[in-house]
Amino acid sequence: MKAEIITIGDEILLGQVVDTNSAWLGQQLFDLQIHVQQITSITDSEEHILQALTEASQRADVIICTGGLGPTRDDVTKATAAKFFQTELVHNEEVLEHVKQIFARFNRTMPDMNYGQASILANAEVLFNDWGTAPGMWVQQGEQVFIFLPGVPYEMKNLMQHRAIPKLKAFHSAEKLVLRYILTVGIGESHLAESIADIEDSFPSSAHLAYLPKIGMVRLRLTLNGKDLKELNRTADDLQQRLIDRIGSAVIATEDLSFEEVIVRDFVKHNCTLATAESCTGGNIARLITEVSGASEMFLGAIVSYANEVKVSQLGVSEETLKEHGAVSEETVIQMAKGAQERLHTSYAVATSGIAGPGGGTAEKPVGMIWVAVAGKNSVQTKLFQFHGDRLINIERATNQALLMLWNLYRQENQD
The missing domain is CATH 3.90.950.20 (CinA-like)
Structure with a gap:
């Protein structure tokens, strides 16, 4: 299955906030054999949100949007999504009570603007947010899923882990992907590439080797894709071991470690x-x-x-x-x-x-x-x-x- 992530917020494009959500989501989706094909960051504008949703719907099976679900005027994701789905926002009393309980839990008075958070897409299933006031939404159209999550990392992660991932586990992808890592130190990227060039040249078409250099070290990421997971793992283990044997003492880890x-x-x-x-x-x-x-x-x-x-x-x-x-x-x-x-x-x-x-x-x-x-x-x-x-x-x-x-x-x- 293919996925696309859309992060919404001017603060990301202005560099005021670093988009850590997408990296985390990519890791979670990979564990489900859902492969992120594209990540798009856009402003809080109706035009850009509509365009991003339209283009993502033509490419991906799972589209995840983060940000723009808050109660303030600049949070336009829900209203724009209603236009995209050609539906309306409806009041959900259960969501309103949920939000009220969150404010009551902290002995705070709920501002009037937070009543708007009880407005939900008419075609959506609510993903209740026990970690904040902005509920998530799950919209399924045939085999395609749209997931709308708040942009606050703490809330987004909890909603994804406890609400969305259990539902995504019901989906199965025919295309499988396996990864292997090799972390090396003390050898430059060019010298490393030269030393293993013949091995890389012998790779099957399903295999790809990426070089991820950092000062004093190079991480190799071996990727294989196909439909037979058992065969993919066998081939990946074989190729990884050939690389390790060739590189020798410069290898310090064969896991995805820093x-x-x-x-x-x-x-x-x-x-x-x-x-x-x-x-x-x-x-x-x-x-x-x-x-x-x-x-x-x-x-x-x-x-x-x-x-x-x-x-x-x-x-x-x-x-x-x-x-x-x-x-x-x-x-x-x-x-x-x-x-x-x-x-x-x-x-x-x-x-x-x-x-x-x-x-x-x-x-x-x-x-x-x-x-x-x-x-x-x-x-x-x-x-x-x-x-x-x-x-x-x-x-x-x-x-x-x-x-x-x-x-x-x-x-x-x-x-x-």
């Missing part, structure tokens, strides 16, 4: 712990690690030592080192890493210090100059990076390179 997830998983496996001492990255390394479920088993803490006095008082960096070499120096990051390791009693520690930009650079220490140190069980490794002028990109690059250095030292010291 680099941070791999680090957390392996640190837990080997009873290793981690701390960070961050200056120019401002806690970004710690943020990525702690976003991973289970990080509490291996991550003990972070010291964001942005100011020199914090480097001295919290990490034990000597004032003489700062005076002689400066905060952006190999000597300083070594003491930062060792200080975090000793004070937080961890197996490993990562430290960063540099000039993220766009200001603050000098002729001797230009913008983008960043030192990274990793303290391990047996040694401390350091590396100097010279990036460019964009502050956020420099922080991202320094973060990724620090994680890569951490992984390389960890792997050297913990070979199975």
